[in-house]
Amino acid sequence: MNNCKPEVVAAKIIELFPRIHQDSDPYRVLVSTVLSQRTRDENTEVASKKLFSVYPDVFAIAKAKPEDLYNLIKAAGMYRQKAERIVEISKIIVETYNGKVPDTLEELTKLPGVGRKTANIVLNVSFGKAALAVDTHVHRISNRLGWIKTKQPEQSEFELQKILPEELWGPLNGSMVEFGRRVCKPVNPQCNECPINSCCRYFSDVQKKR
DNA sequence: AAAACGGGGGC
DNA sequence: GCCCCAGTTTT
Numbered sequence: 316m317n318n319c320k321p322e323v324v325a326a327k328i329i330e331l332f333p334r335i336h337q338d339s340d341p342y343r344v345l346v347s348t349v350l351s352q353r354t355r356d357e358n359t360e361v362a363s364k365k366l367f368s369v370y371p372d373v374f375a376i377a378k379a380k381p382e383d384l385y386n387l388i389k390a391a392g393m394y395r396q397k398a399e400r401i402v403e404i405s406k407i408i409v410e411t412y413n414g415k416v417p418d419t420l421e422e423l424t425k426l427p428g429v430g431r432k433t434a435n436i437v438l439n440v441s442f443g444k445a446a447l448a449v450d451t452h453v454h455r456i457s458n459r460l461g462w463i464k465t466k467q468p469e470q471s472e473f474e475l476q477k478i479l480p481e482e483l484w485g486p487l488n489g490s491m492v493e494f495g496r497r498v499c500k501p502v503n504p505q506c507n508e509c510p511i512n513s514c515c516r517y518f519s520d521v522q523k524k525r
Numbered sequence: 526a527a528a529a530c531g532g533g534g535g536c
Numbered sequence: 537g538c539c540c541c542a543g544t545t546t547t
Contacts, residue, residue, distance in 0.1 A: 393532080429544085431544095488542080495542090
């Protein structure tokens, strides 16, 4: 790579590490995203499949006992609190929103267990809105590349929005996860096999130390 | 600012 | 065995 502008590198990551969401139904995306908090992707998939095979929709989960739901998903590394929140979220959606997931950051973040990142992912994946969720992958990779230098999530969200064109925000979220899982890992990143290492400050710093 | 939630996987 | 994981809430 000879052009290392962030928007070019970001587009390359999106091209090389596409992410396909198996479901775009807002409710399922919301639940899967809550399940994905501090949890590896494989476990999230196992848990959401089990969950939806027993409780197909928001009305079923709203009526479920939190303990039953927890027993169903705990083998995939989920904790009790998450099961409780998912039931609570579902009740609110049924009672307040007539069974439909709200589509604004403000309303979404009022739901228990839904913070800024989760809400942004739902807005982005389900509602096609330009929203950049700065999760650990996006944060780590952006720092390694040298795009940002802050450690504060809110600040990095603001800075990245200035650096990257809006049309990349959506696809970048998922692609950063794939890229972060397979190459730009938290520990032992596969820098030698990394297709964009020539644009990476972390890689050039490591090279210099040898 | 820090702890708690939590089992599974990488190392 | 220890550390980390598409974070959020509570203390």
